[in-house]
Amino acid sequence: MTDDLTVYGVDAEINDAKAELAELEQRVISGDNKVTPSMLGKIREKLEFLGLRRKAAENIERDRLEKQRQCDIEAWQSDRREFLNSDFRPLQEAYAAVVTASGVLISLAEERERKRLLLEDRGRKLGQDLGFVTEGWDPKQTLEMAANEGASGYAKDFGFGAAKRIHLQHRVEELTAASPIRAKEGHDQRVSAAIAALNARIAEQYEGETAGEG
Structure with missing residues (x-):
């Protein structure tokens, strides 16, 4: 669910995928014939997909911060009205x-x-x-x-x-x-x-x- 999507969580997935891709690439360099192009392709596709997911997470985080900011503004305006209307x-x-x-x-x-x-x-x-x-x-x-x-x-x-x-x-x-x-x-x-x-x-x-x- 998008509600559970966070920048921190997506970054953790990206780091894991990068580590997996680096390992597969090193295996190829070391002469491991068991690593196929499709295996590398899947990891790269996953990283591309996770990049999009990170943008989505950034949008969610930005919306959350804006909602919190609006709540803070409303609370401040309420406190300001109470202060201005208080008995002097x-x-x-x-x-x-x-x-x-x-x-x-x-x-x-x-x-x-x-x-x-x-x-x-x-x-x-x-x-x-x-x-x-x-x-x-x-x-x-x-x-x-x-x-x-x-x-x-x-x-x-x-x-x-x-x-x-x-x-x-x-x-x-x-x-x-x-x-x-x-x-x-x-x-x-x-x-x-x-x-x-x-x-x-x-x-x-x-x-x-x-x-x-x-």
């Missing part, structure tokens, strides 16, 4: 929350830095020990530090002054006691929980909107 709101809301939180963080850091500079100036004029007052809170650097920790799950510069004091106590304990991998696991768990809560809230809002339309 979780990402939009998360982005909006980060934008707002970034603004809050910058504003608070700027205010703290303003107060720090005033205290530092007053302390110097009074000849006082400034202590931690000399530790600056660059707003952009603080935001960058938060973004890096959010992406990596770990505070690379943790343990050095402001970088340590910016964290809540539970995060300080987590970063102090755990390895970077374990600290990241805790961070990832909180992120996953936050995403689940966000998706649940959006789904609840969507149900309320559709119920209102009905």
Whole structure:
């Protein structure tokens, strides 16, 4: 059956026939009178026939690959439609929350830095020990530090002054006691929980909107 025809299978038959023909030809060269022209002719005819069979196998293989390609294209188009039609709101809301939180963080850091500079100036004029007052809170650097920790799950510069004091106590304990991998696991768990809560809230809002339309 043509369905069972493969290039690999036909090539195996061709190799066997070529080996058989080479053996018969060598026998003739060696003076073996038992080898007849018809014996050689049959092998050569078989090789010619197998050559046609190989072309048929190539056509079958090409058709199979094209069918598989069409299936892959249809699957990709289906996934693409699903992606384009998926709800974009979780990402939009998360982005909006980060934008707002970034603004809050910058504003608070700027205010703290303003107060720090005033205290530092007053302390110097009074000849006082400034202590931690000399530790600056660059707003952009603080935001960058938060973004890096959010992406990596770990505070690379943790343990050095402001970088340590910016964290809540539970995060300080987590970063102090755990390895970077374990600290990241805790961070990832909180992120996953936050995403689940966000998706649940959006789904609840969507149900309320559709119920209102009905």
